[in-house]
Amino acid sequence: AQTVTQSQPEMSVQEAETVTLSCTYDTSENNYYLFWYKQPPSRQMILVIRQEAYKQQNATENRFSVNFQKAAKSFSLKISDSLLGDTAMYFCAFTPRNRDDKIIFGKGTRLHILP
Amino acid sequence: DTGVSQDPRHKITKRGQNVTFRCDPISEHNRLYWYRQTLGQGPEFLTYFQNEAQLEKSRLLSDRFSAERPKGSFSTLEIQRTEQGDSAMYLCASSLDGHRFYTEAFFGQGTRLTVV
Numbered sequence: 001a002q003t004v005t006q007s008q009p010e011m012s013v014q015e016a017e018t019v020t021l022s023c024t025y026d027t028s029e030n031n032y033y034l035f036w037y038k039q040p041p042s043r044q045m046i047l048v049i050r051q052e053a054y055k056q057q058n059a060t061e062n063r064f065s066v067n068f069q070k071a072a073k074s075f076s077l078k079i080s081d082s083l084l085g086d087t088a089m090y091f092c093a094f095t096p097r098n099r100d101d102k103i104i105f106g107k108g109t110r111l112h113i114l115p
Numbered sequence: 116d117t118g119v120s121q122d123p124r125h126k127i128t129k130r131g132q133n134v135t136f137r138c139d140p141i142s143e144h145n146r147l148y149w150y151r152q153t154l155g156q157g158p159e160f161l162t163y164f165q166n167e168a169q170l171e172k173s174r175l176l177s178d179r180f181s182a183e184r185p186k187g188s189f190s191t192l193e194i195q196r197t198e199q200g201d202s203a204m205y206l207c208a209s210s211l212d213g214h215r216f217y218t219e220a221f222f223g224q225g226t227r228l229t230v231v
Binding site: 042044052093 | 118119146148155156157158159160163165170171206217219220222223224225
């Protein structure tokens with residue numbers, strides 16, 4: 001079975017600080033995609049960052065970066081210089097590369113950025 | 116194009132009633148997905164269409180649930196004889212089949228169903 005585990009249900013940090021959200025996953029697939037999605041309150045889910053498992057280099061998107069450890073099946077998200085607008089639910093997710101017909105999500109981490 | 120749109124945004128229904136939700140994907144997207152998100156959980160896959168063909172259904176999709184995508188455009192999700200356990204956010208997403216390459220799935224704002 002393919003599973004995604006987020007061990008931090010809720011986190012709070014001060015604005016401008018750096019925060020790291022944790023994620024582990026389990027799969028027997030060798031090629032897959034990993035994602036972090038952001039779901040702001042009452043708004044739709046948007047893709048924050050994507051990592052392809054066959055790429056060793058960690059993905060970065062502006063203030064967002066990941067630490068992808070394939071052997072450990074770990075995929076953490078770092079948000080640098082956090083903004084109030086980063087307040088949201090963050091979901092770690094996975095899809096096999098050869099059949100990207102569904103995304104498997106973790107339970108999410110609720111992140112509060114405090115002024 | 117304004118993205119994936121879902122209608123209605125909120126639905127309150129009495130137990131035992133039937134409800135139908137609509138999803139309009141991004142116009143050129145040939146893939147359409149339905150997910151269910153309950154409180155405190157991440158979205159769970161329900162079903163998936165490639166054009167008008169329904170290619171996969173989760174075991175979460177009981178016989179009371181049916182989804183259609185006539186003509187490969189908008190999709191409807193119907194729940195018959197609703198139960199309180201059906202209360203959830205129903206999310207729709209769409210993407211363009213990239214064949215060998217991944218293409219991003221875009222999500223709608225969801226329909227929140229409350230069964231009383």
